[in-house]
Amino acid sequence: MNKKIIIAIIFILILIGGLFCYFAFIGNNKTVLNTQENINDNTVKKQENNTNEENNKISDSSPKVAVIYFSATGNTRKIAEYIKNATSGDIIEIVPKEKYTSEDLSYNNDCRANREQQDKSARPEIENNIDVTKYDTIFLGYPIWWGDVPKIILSFIDNNNLAGKTVIPFCTSGSTEISQSQNTLKEYNKNMNLLDGKRFSSSATQEAISSWIKELEF
Ligand SMILES: Cc1cc2nc3c(=O)[nH]c(=O)nc-3n(C[C@H](O)[C@H](O)[C@H](O)COP(=O)(O)O)c2cc1C
Numbered sequence: 099m100n101k102k103i104i105i106a107i108i109f110i111l112i113l114i115g116g117l118f119c120y121f122a123f124i125g126n127n128k129t130v131l132n133t134q135e136n137i138n139d140n141t142v143k144k145q146e147n148n149t150n151e152e153n154n155k156i157s158d159s160s161p162k163v164a165v166i167y168f169s170a171t172g173n174t175r176k177i178a179e180y181i182k183n184a185t186s187g188d189i190i191e192i193v194p195k196e197k198y199t200s201e202d203l204s205y206n207n208d209c210r211a212n213r214e215q216q217d218k219s220a221r222p223e224i225e226n227n228i229d230v231t232k233y234d235t236i237f238l239g240y241p242i243w244w245g246d247v248p249k250i251i252l253s254f255i256d257n258n259n260l261a262g263k264t265v266i267p268f269c270t271s272g273s274t275e276i277s278q279s280q281n282t283l284k285e286y287n288k289n290m291n292l293l294d295g296k297r298f299s300s301s302a303t304q305e306a307i308s309s310w311i312k313e314l315e316f
Pocket of ligand 1: 168169170171172173174175203204205211212240241242243244245246270271272273274300
């Protein structure tokens with residue numbers, strides 16, 4: 099064979115060998131990189147899962163709060179909203195089937211509200227279905243009527259199983275304190291865990307309500 103041809107064959111063989119080594123190296127490196135990427139992905143996913151589990155644990159252990167209130171003229175509703183803001187709980191209004199008109203509330207006259215308060219068996223009907231099962235803590239709000247809870251609050255207690263639930267009453271009034279209404283609640287349902295509540299004036303601020311909630315440490 100011609101010497102030149104032999105040299106050319108050797109050169110081509112070296113070239114093919116070089117290319118083979120080059121592609122083998124690249125392929126290997128890609129596998130290493132892919133494996134590394136998979137490891138990184140899995141680590142990130144594991145960390146995300148752990149964080150989600152942690153968050154679930156926190157929300158599982160924190161009490162589920164509802165702010166449930168009746169308000170005839172809006173004062174108690176405002177306080178209920180401030181409590182909702184401070185607790186991040188759900189807010190639920192107790193809506194009477196028969197709305198209270200201003201005549202119904204005209205307490206210096208013979209009015210519906212006065213008649214209900216004087217009638218031991220009065221239990222005004224509630225329009226909406228309220229489900230308390232998923233809550234551990236209930237802030238229960240109402241206006242003071244003749245020193246006491248409006249009778250629709252007793253209707254709410256009759257309709258719901260509050261056994262074992264922490265109930266924190268709050269009220270608004272012209273000046274009357276919460277104590278008498280709180281005693282009524284205590285006597286009416288001995289199965290709930292009734293904490294001391296608080297009376298607010300209609301002009302109470304979000305700050306005042308937030309600092310009360312902090313004090314409670316429920
Ligand atoms: C029938 C009736 C009786 C009331 N009795 C009292 C009372 O005994 N003491 C008091 O300080 N305020 C009394 N009030 C005033 C309300 O408690 C007060 O205006 C309250 O903030 C109203 O809340 P609401 O807007 O959420 O309905 C009475 C109001 C009504 C309509």
